[in-house]
Amino acid sequence: MKTCDRCCFPTKTWTMSMFNTQEICPECKEEERKHPRYQEACKADREAIKRGDYNFKGVGWTAPHSQR
Numbered sequence: 001m002k003t004c005d006r007c008c009f010p011t012k013t014w015t016m017s018m019f020n021t022q023e024i025c026p027e028c029k030e031e032e033r034k035h036p037r038y039q040e041a042c043k044a045d046r047e048a049i050k051r052g053d054y055n056f057k058g059v060g061w062t063a064p065h066s067q068r
């Protein structure tokens with residue numbers, strides 16, 4: 001069983017974070033979607049791919065407000 005890189009909770013499905021290179025569970029992904037910088041993170045990711053930067057580390061994850 002895989003554990004989420006962000007919340008360390010066991011998860012069956014995961015996805016790559018838009019903010020950094022962590023593999024995160026659907027709950028954490030949902031949290032990213034609500035993040036005020038989500039659009040910015042998506043755009044930065046797309047632009048990195050466009051310029052051939054497949055090792056782009058993302059804009060960096062910061063919790064939107066106090067959590068967990």
Ligand SMILES: [Zn+2]
Pocket residue numbers: 004005006007008009024025026027028
């Ligand atoms: Zn998680």
